[in-house]
Amino acid sequence: MKFEALTIKDIAKALGLSTSTVSRALRDSYEISAETKKMVLDYAEKNNYHPNPIALSLKERRSRSIGVIVCEIANSYFSQTINGIESIAYNNGYNVIIAQSRESFDREVLNLQYLTSRSIDGLIISISTETTDFSFLKELHQKGMPIVFFDRIVSEIDTHKVIADNFKGAYEATVHLINSGYKRIATVSNPALLSITKERLAGYKAALQDHDIEFDDKLVKYCQHGGMIVSEVEKVVDELLNLKQKPDAVFALADKLTTNCLRIFKVKGIDVPGDMGLLGFSNTDLTELLDPPLSVIRQPAFEMGEIATTLLLQLIESKRPVTSFETRVLTTDLLIRNSTRQLNVLAGRR
Amino acid sequence: MKFEALTIKDIAKALGLSTSTVSRALRDSYEISAETKKMVLDYAEKNNYHPNPIALSLKERRSRSIGVIVCEIANSYFSQTINGIESIAYNNGYNVIIAQSRESFDREVLNLQYLTSRSIDGLIISISTETTDFSFLKELHQKGMPIVFFDRIVSEIDTHKVIADNFKGAYEATVHLINSGYKRIATVSNPALLSITKERLAGYKAALQDHDIEFDDKLVKYCQHGGMIVSEVEKVVDELLNLKQKPDAVFALADKLTTNCLRIFKVKGIDVPGDMGLLGFSNTDLTELLDPPLSVIRQPAFEMGEIATTLLLQLIESKRPVTSFETRVLTTDLLIRNSTRQLNVLAGRR
DNA sequence: TTGTATGCGTTATCAG
DNA sequence: CTGATAACGCATACAA
Numbered sequence: 001m002k003f004e005a006l007t008i009k010d011i012a013k014a015l016g017l018s019t020s021t022v023s024r025a026l027r028d029s030y031e032i033s034a035e036t037k038k039m040v041l042d043y044a045e046k047n048n049y050h051p052n053p054i055a056l057s058l059k060e061r062r063s064r065s066i067g068v069i070v071c072e073i074a075n076s077y078f079s080q081t082i083n084g085i086e087s088i089a090y091n092n093g094y095n096v097i098i099a100q101s102r103e104s105f106d107r108e109v110l111n112l113q114y115l116t117s118r119s120i121d122g123l124i125i126s127i128s129t130e131t132t133d134f135s136f137l138k139e140l141h142q143k144g145m146p147i148v149f150f151d152r153i154v155s156e157i158d159t160h161k162v163i164a165d166n167f168k169g170a171y172e173a174t175v176h177l178i179n180s181g182y183k184r185i186a187t188v189s190n191p192a193l194l195s196i197t198k199e200r201l202a203g204y205k206a207a208l209q210d211h212d213i214e215f216d217d218k219l220v221k222y223c224q225h226g227g228m229i230v231s232e233v234e235k236v237v238d239e240l241l242n243l244k245q246k247p248d249a250v251f252a253l254a255d256k257l258t259t260n261c262l263r264i265f266k267v268k269g270i271d272v273p274g275d276m277g278l279l280g281f282s283n284t285d286l287t288e289l290l291d292p293p294l295s296v297i298r299q300p301a302f303e304m305g306e307i308a309t310t311l312l313l314q315l316i317e318s319k320r321p322v323t324s325f326e327t328r329v330l331t332t333d334l335l336i337r338n339s340t341r342q343l344n345v346l347a348g349r350r
Numbered sequence: 351m352k353f354e355a356l357t358i359k360d361i362a363k364a365l366g367l368s369t370s371t372v373s374r375a376l377r378d379s380y381e382i383s384a385e386t387k388k389m390v391l392d393y394a395e396k397n398n399y400h401p402n403p404i405a406l407s408l409k410e411r412r413s414r415s416i417g418v419i420v421c422e423i424a425n426s427y428f429s430q431t432i433n434g435i436e437s438i439a440y441n442n443g444y445n446v447i448i449a450q451s452r453e454s455f456d457r458e459v460l461n462l463q464y465l466t467s468r469s470i471d472g473l474i475i476s477i478s479t480e481t482t483d484f485s486f487l488k489e490l491h492q493k494g495m496p497i498v499f500f501d502r503i504v505s506e507i508d509t510h511k512v513i514a515d516n517f518k519g520a521y522e523a524t525v526h527l528i529n530s531g532y533k534r535i536a537t538v539s540n541p542a543l544l545s546i547t548k549e550r551l552a553g554y555k556a557a558l559q560d561h562d563i564e565f566d567d568k569l570v571k572y573c574q575h576g577g578m579i580v581s582e583v584e585k586v587v588d589e590l591l592n593l594k595q596k597p598d599a600v601f602a603l604a605d606k607l608t609t610n611c612l613r614i615f616k617v618k619g620i621d622v623p624g625d626m627g628l629l630g631f632s633n634t635d636l637t638e639l640l641d642p643p644l645s646v647i648r649q650p651a652f653e654m655g656e657i658a659t660t661l662l663l664q665l666i667e668s669k670r671p672v673t674s675f676e677t678r679v680l681t682t683d684l685l686i687r688n689s690t691r692q693l694n695v696l697a698g699r700r
Numbered sequence: 701t702t703g704t705a706t707g708c709g710t711t712a713t714c715a716g
Numbered sequence: 717c718t719g720a721t722a723a724c725g726c727a728t729a730c731a732a
Binding site for chain 2: 004005050051052053054055057058063065072073074075076079080082083086087090093095096097098099100111113114115116117118119259262263266284285286288289290291292293302
């Protein structure tokens with residue numbers, strides 16, 4: 001008892017018409033008589049006819065689906081972004097096909113190959129921490145595949161991009177740490193080559209400079225796998241703690257890094273913010289409920305997903321090749337959690 | 351400069367062969383001479399040929415993609431499940447198409463209509479809180495669409511199901527609350543008709559009974575929208591707090607409900623676990639870092655996604671109609687967080 | 701061993 | 717107003 005969907009041909013046979021007549025009737029063509037139209041429409045309605053999207057895709061050379069590649073779905077920032085993507089895609093009749101790179105370049109390329117070659121109309125991607133070779137993406141872009149980058153962008157490829165104002169976010173966060181009395185602020189970050197890392201570190205450095213604090217590159221630590229592996233974060237935290245001149249605060253430059261730093265501090269019995277200040281980028285909606293309530297920089301993930309999708313659909317549906325691309329920069333929110341405890345500690349510190 | 355992929359026809363023309371020869375050569379058919387095969391393969395390789403998946407889908411009447419409908423992606427439990435789903439799908443060459451019902455029955459049906467009618471080969475779904483009419487799903491199932499339910503299942507439809515042992519999880523959690531000294535344990539739960547609600551409430555009731563605590567239905571509160579709206583949770587918490595005989599603990603029966611209860615208690619200045627015990631189902635990986643560290647029941651979300659997908663692929667790829675379906679029940683983990691503070695409070699309570 | 705013809709479901713083009 | 721036919725890209729039964 002195999003699933004056999006009703007086709008236009010079935011309707012034609014049942015009604016003694018030709019397929020083209022049925023097709024036109026269904027599309028409400030002006031050249032079909034009212035009665036034929038009604039007959040077809042009624043029959044289609046009653047028998048729950050739906051055009052076969054795959055046949056349509058073949059004909060129209062478009063699949064009405066967009067591919068999304070992120071490193072990991074189970075990450076607040078990315079799942080919120082996908083939420084926004086799905087929201088716009090759904091409203092415009094597009095499917096969203098999800099793939100995860102799991103921070104692996106190889107998987108990213110495989111996903112790319114897999115999704116492309118005509119099965120997606122466009123691509124929204126945030127590249128993996130490992131990716132330094134953009135030739136595949138470049139080629140894809142040159143072949144005419146509409147691409148929108150978000151978060152971890154590839155600056156060399158000229159297309160729409162959606163990012164948070166990472167510079168400003170990091171700047172404000174660093175200033176907040178400085179104003180809270182911290183003097184030696186370390187960073188735990190993603191790989192150095194990632195766009196977000198560069199932008200955030202630049203903001204951090206600018207804030208230090210504006211407050212006459214000397215930049216010390218021993219205080220900048222990188223996690224090659226973006227904090228996916230806890231031990232990796234633990235290693236760099238240990239390195240920081242073993243420095244001759246220990247830092248008094250950590251600025252974590254990504255979601256997983258922030259929460260994993262907190263986790264490691266807890267395990268090691270390091271009191272936050274007593275022994276060590278902590279602030280980081282994070283999009284979980286639980287940061288205010290943490291112990292201590294953690295001040296965080298939050299990215300407008302949902303909106304970023306919405307905007308990326310809107311831009312992508314513009315690219316997909318534009319008749320002429322698009323020549324001018326934009327980079328949307330959204331503001332981040334610095335959410336300051338002033339637990340009483342934190343205030344006391346900070347007061348004592350000053 | 352439009353994206354024009356290489357087709358089998360192009361290769362045939364370029365090499366002076368017929369399309370069928372090329373097709374067979376590419377599929378490594380035994381009836382093609384080694385030299386022709388090599389010529390075709392080399393040309394395809396050099397020109398980066400990829401078969402058009404849409405044409406393949408039309409021919410084979412399968413899209414090699416599976417649909418996933420959940421209420422919300424940006425929910426730890428569901429994003430973890432999708433992680434597992436994507437993992438298995440990827441390894442088997444299937445696309446994952448995501449759709450969100452946002453706890454709305456109408457959207458769920460629209461998604462269903464949208465994804466089906468031949469554009470997906472199978473469906474993995476956890477129904478929305480609103481859904482009480484399963485006729486659409488039933489019809490789909492009868493038409494032969496392979497379906498696997500997970501988490502919020504539809505017991506009336508006979509197909510594979512993947513659930514956590516909600517009864518046992520809730521039982522153990524309730525027992526833990528009882529053993530911690532709580533005597534009047536309220537529940538905040540999803541709508542009563544949801545499978546998970548029934549199973550969890552049954553576990554809760556059984557635990558009460560086994561410990562000679564009378565069940566009081568005034569202590570059972572439902573949130574129609576699954577805690578998507580904070581105010582909804584706040585309302586039922588208020589109702590509980592206004593009871594003549596106030597509860598001394600809350601057992602939250604779902605992810606969002608748990609964290610939102612904690613959030614509301616914080617806002618209201620209710621100390622957990624001093625003024626009010628709290629324990630709930632939750633899959634965020636931050637519960638141990640919360641204030642207080644929250645004991646939770648965790649579902650094996652990733653594995654559930656993996657198993658659901660494995661079962662679905664079996665259904666899809668089985669030649670004969672499958673007649674015997676199974677319900678996989680995975681054990682939950684009760685993660686007990688014994689903060690010193692909590693221990694003191696509980697010691698004082700006894 | 702290779703080529704020709706057909707069909708998957710749909711729409712567009714051309715006839716009638 | 718309606719019908720026949722070709723085409724989208726591919727695989728395959730059938731011919732050669």
